[in-house]
Amino acid sequence: MAAGVAAWLPFARAAAIGWMPVANCPMPLAPADKNKRQDELIVLNVSGRRFQTWRTTLERYPDTLLGSTEKEFFFNEDTKEYFFDRDPEVFRCVLNFYRTGKLHYPRYECISAYDDELAFYGILPEIIGDCCYEEYKDRKRENAERLMDDNDSENNQESMPSLSFRQTMWRAFENPHTSTLALVFYYVTGFFIAVSVITNVVETVPCGTVPGSKELPCGERYSVAFFCLDTACVMIFTVEYLLRLFAAPSRYRFIRSVMSIIDVVAIMPYYIGLVMTNNEDVSGAFVTLRVFRVFRIFKFSRHSQGLRILGYTLKSCASELGFLLFSLTMAIIIFATVMFYAEKGSSASKFTSIPASFWYTIVTMTTLGYGDMVPKTIAGKIFGSICSLSGVLVIALPVPVIVSNFSRIYHQNQRADKRRAQKKARLARIRVAKTGSSNAYLHSKRNGLLNEALELMGTPEEEHMGKTTSLIESQHHHLLHCLEKTTNHEFIDEQMFEQNCMESSMQNYPSTRSPSLSSHPGLTTTCCSRRSKKTTHLPNSNLPATRLRSMQELSTIHIQGSEQPSLTTSRSSLNLKADDGLRPNCKTSQITTAIISIPTPPALTPEGEGRPPPASPGSNTNVPAVASNVVKVSAL
Amino acid sequence: MLTLEWESEGLQTVGIVVIICASLKLLHLLGLIDFSEDSVEDELEMATVRHRPEALELLEAQSKFTKKELQILYRGFKNECPSGVVNEDTFKEIYSQFFPQGDSTTYAHFLFNAFDTDHNGAVSFEDFIKGLSILLRGTVQEKLNWAFNLYDINKDGYITKEEMLDIMKAIYDMMGKCTYPVLKEDAPRQHVETFFQKMDKNKDGVVTIDEFIESCQKDENIMRSMQLFENVI
Numbered sequence A: 001m002a003a004g005v006a007a008w009l010p011f012a013r014a015a016a017i018g019w020m021p022v023a024n025c026p027m028p029l030a031p032a033d034k035n036k037r038q039d040e041l042i043v044l045n046v047s048g049r050r051f052q053t054w055r056t057t058l059e060r061y062p063d064t065l066l067g068s069t070e071k072e073f074f075f076n077e078d079t080k081e082y083f084f085d086r087d088p089e090v091f092r093c094v095l096n097f098y099r100t101g102k103l104h105y106p107r108y109e110c111i112s113a114y115d116d117e118l119a120f121y122g123i124l125p126e127i128i129g130d131c132c133y134e135e136y137k138d139r140k141r142e143n144a145e146r147l148m149d150d151n152d153s154e155n156n157q158e159s160m161p162s163l164s165f166r167q168t169m170w171r172a173f174e175n176p177h178t179s180t181l182a183l184v185f186y187y188v189t190g191f192f193i194a195v196s197v198i199t200n201v202v203e204t205v206p207c208g209t210v211p212g213s214k215e216l217p218c219g220e221r222y223s224v225a226f227f228c229l230d231t232a233c234v235m236i237f238t239v240e241y242l243l244r245l246f247a248a249p250s251r252y253r254f255i256r257s258v259m260s261i262i263d264v265v266a267i268m269p270y271y272i273g274l275v276m277t278n279n280e281d282v283s284g285a286f287v288t289l290r291v292f293r294v295f296r297i298f299k300f301s302r303h304s305q306g307l308r309i310l311g312y313t314l315k316s317c318a319s320e321l322g323f324l325l326f327s328l329t330m331a332i333i334i335f336a337t338v339m340f341y342a343e344k345g346s347s348a349s350k351f352t353s354i355p356a357s358f359w360y361t362i363v364t365m366t367t368l369g370y371g372d373m374v375p376k377t378i379a380g381k382i383f384g385s386i387c388s389l390s391g392v393l394v395i396a397l398p399v400p401v402i403v404s405n406f407s408r409i410y411h412q413n414q415r416a417d418k419r420r421a422q423k424k425a426r427l428a429r430i431r432v433a434k435t436g437s438s439n440a441y442l443h444s445k446r447n448g449l450l451n452e453a454l455e456l457m458g459t460p461e462e463e464h465m466g467k468t469t470s471l472i473e474s475q476h477h478h479l480l481h482c483l484e485k486t487t488n489h490e491f492i493d494e495q496m497f498e499q500n501c502m503e504s505s506m507q508n509y510p511s512t513r514s515p516s517l518s519s520h521p522g523l524t525t526t527c528c529s530r531r532s533k534k535t536t537h538l539p540n541s542n543l544p545a546t547r548l549r550s551m552q553e554l555s556t557i558h559i560q561g562s563e564q565p566s567l568t569t570s571r572s573s574l575n576l577k578a579d580d581g582l583r584p585n586c587k588t589s590q591i592t593t594a595i596i597s598i599p600t601p602p603a604l605t606p607e608g609e610g611r612p613p614p615a616s617p618g619s620n621t622n623v624p625a626v627a628s629n630v631v632k633v634s635a636l
Numbered sequence B: 001m002l003t004l005e006w007e008s009e010g011l012q013t014v015g016i017v018v019i020i021c022a023s024l025k026l027l028h029l030l031g032l033i034d035f036s037e038d039s040v041e042d043e044l045e046m047a048t049v050r051h052r053p054e055a056l057e058l059l060e061a062q063s064k065f066t067k068k069e070l071q072i073l074y075r076g077f078k079n080e081c082p083s084g085v086v087n088e089d090t091f092k093e094i095y096s097q098f099f100p101q102g103d104s105t106t107y108a109h110f111l112f113n114a115f116d117t118d119h120n121g122a123v124s125f126e127d128f129i130k131g132l133s134i135l136l137r138g139t140v141q142e143k144l145n146w147a148f149n150l151y152d153i154n155k156d157g158y159i160t161k162e163e164m165l166d167i168m169k170a171i172y173d174m175m176g177k178c179t180y181p182v183l184k185e186d187a188p189r190q191h192v193e194t195f196f197q198k199m200d201k202n203k204d205g206v207v208t209i210d211e212f213i214e215s216c217q218k219d220e221n222i223m224r225s226m227q228l229f230e231n232v233i
Helices: A010-022 A071-072 A088-100 A111-121 A130-157 A165-175 A180-203 A223-247 A251-257 A258-274 A283-302 A305-315 A318-343 A355-366 A378-396 A399-457 A472-486 A496-507 A521-527 A545-554 A580-592 B002-030 B040-047 B056-062 B065-082 B088-098 B107-115 B127-135 B140-151 B160-176 B187-199 B209-218 B220-226
Strands: A041-048 A049-054 A081-084 A208-210 A216-217 B085-087 B122-124 B159-160 B207-209
Touching: A010 B107, A010 B127, A010 B140, A010 B160, A010 B187, A010 B220, A041 A088, A049 A088, A071 A081, A071 B159, A111 B107, A130 A399, A165 A180, A165 A223, A180 A223, A180 A283, A223 A251, A223 A258, A223 A283, A223 A305, A251 A258, A258 A283, A283 A305, A305 A318, A305 A399, A318 A355, A318 A399, A318 B002, A355 A378, A378 A399, A378 B002, A399 A472, A399 B088, B056 B065, B056 B127, B065 B127, B085 B088, B107 B127, B107 B140, B107 B160, B122 B127, B127 B140, B140 B160, B140 B209, B140 B220, B159 B160, B160 B187, B160 B209, B187 B209, B207 B209, B209 B220
Parallel strands: A041 A081
Antiparallel strands: A041 A049, A208 A216, B085 B122, B159 B207
16 A cells, blocks of 8 residues: 555545445444554654654555664664664665655666665665666666676686586687687688688689680689689588587577578588589579578678677667668658659659559668659659658668667677776786785784784883784784684785795605695695696695795794704604694694794694695695695794 | 549649648747647646645634644645645545455545535545544534435435445445455345335435434444544544
């Protein structure tokens, strides 16, 4: 029931008294209005802007946030008002919905922001009024297309290692930029299409005379050469078509698609010609078939985006084109009839019949004006001029529609391309921001350790090194720290990690690889699968010497009392057993401070391997992921 | 030969006439000539009639509502009809929102006539309040009077069987098709017969106001149901 009509319910109930004398049965009891509150004003404070309305206005829609008791969660006792920390502009529309029963969509508002607000207030977007519904749906569709576009391009760029040969081939066909082979294939086919089209054209050019006969077209003079060229092109096209057919994920759908039909039509004439050359009767038909060879030019649409857009535009403007055709036909018939009867009187008139006048009408309406048929009588001239004027109008009407459609689709495509190009920059920026925050954590951790180290050392001054972090930041760092403790692994930044990987891959490649590692493909893939596709490296690599040194610079405190192998004997401790390493590790936990670069042997990996791979002491942690052997550090 | 000449002459005339008409139309479109035709724009002037109700105190004196109740009523009224008056179509539309299953237009028409006491085709806020005041705050006598007025379609002081049948059909129309038990064709007629048996004391085929009030006062059900909607506002 509409909101305003609810106000008329008392009236409808009162009018029911008109039924009473007529009724035969007793009436049911009226529902009692228990807490009959006086209508009160409530104040809604939305980000500082105060809206006031009657309570009953809001209660018209009890299944929304404002109409139900859910708004009590936002009640502010001190100011006795409901406070919402949301956008006041959109709230205006929401409140108007309660007041008038119609939800409007303001054009200047971003569609996703609007959707979010509606979801917050518990209002379904389907009830947007007719006046704004179309706009809303259009914007929503555009947004969805954009998201799908983004997702598609994302999916395309992800490397899917488990594609079958067939799938890789299909991808290569669809997107020639995926590999060099695909690009080569793309250009080769393009070249051959061009060659084939040019051949067809040049075939018909007169090529000079052969002594003893009249002028021949080139096709007949050099028939063998042209035949060879044609054969070569058709071979290539056939091979391409068969390959596409093989690679297509859905063969049935591929066969039905437009491009495949064009392919077939382009190569059919050749084969039919092969079969039928010797039969004179059908040579006429054969000649007609050769016309279809010109369809090879449509194969270029795979190579050109613009052509595809044009085709798509024409398809989407089918109704306008149909209207144009229909109105033209109507006008042609009318004017042809009129011209015929007007010109019937004049002598030697070319307007011998109405169909003959069609030609005049078409030529006049499209403002061609060949002049092979002209009216001679006055009436004919009058109607002829009316015909040409109306022709201009009829043709001019649907053309802007087609143009605007084309422009819209073309710009959409441009935008998609631009977005894809900008996406790389955007992702790079996002990555920088992310590494920024993780670097902040590592940085603050070092500083924090340093601070504590200094405190332990008893340095009276300079308690705080580095800048103080905000409360949120420190809480965040504490959280990350807890995670490290839970998993016994450590965060490390990307450069270090990659250096470690490289180091370990360089070192361990000549040496025998640890058998246990090979049984853990997870370790290898998470570590350096992106950089080097080798599977033979240890995830825990040795620290490069430089890092050790830098660590040493940061702090002068070593773990005391541990039997750790020293930093310098990192290589020899490759064979260090895990247990030995572990014990000192635990001991180190008693000791405060400690640099990150404590050369502890690898801690137990959460997978609980039986025999942990040889540790690399002095390796600082690797991946934030759990799967690698990481040196436990920072005993705190 | 002659026919050909006539044909071309005729076509020439037709052509010239076409040109003259087209140019006249063009001039009219440009606004240089004005044919005296009724244009559609004038009709739109009618719609924006504005009506302001009497002062609040006056209405309070005239009706039996308090100021607050009048305020609430007016707000609802004005929300639905910003121009200040309800015409019959709006009235029917509003009323049909309450009875979605059936067709309430006929009954709404009778109701509209009952509310529109000065018969000017529009129900202003004063008419509205007058009617509601009787229905919600009036004495039983007044209510019965109002009901009689509703049934008496031509306002001649007598309810005939035909009038009653119209009213009954309108009420049954509001029920719609999907009822239990299934609505029979002559249900309204039967109901009218029952009504007349009860109300028509002297069996003269019409019910006068006195007969009506007297019979209603005797009926317990009716008297009780009259009090039903006291607390609507």
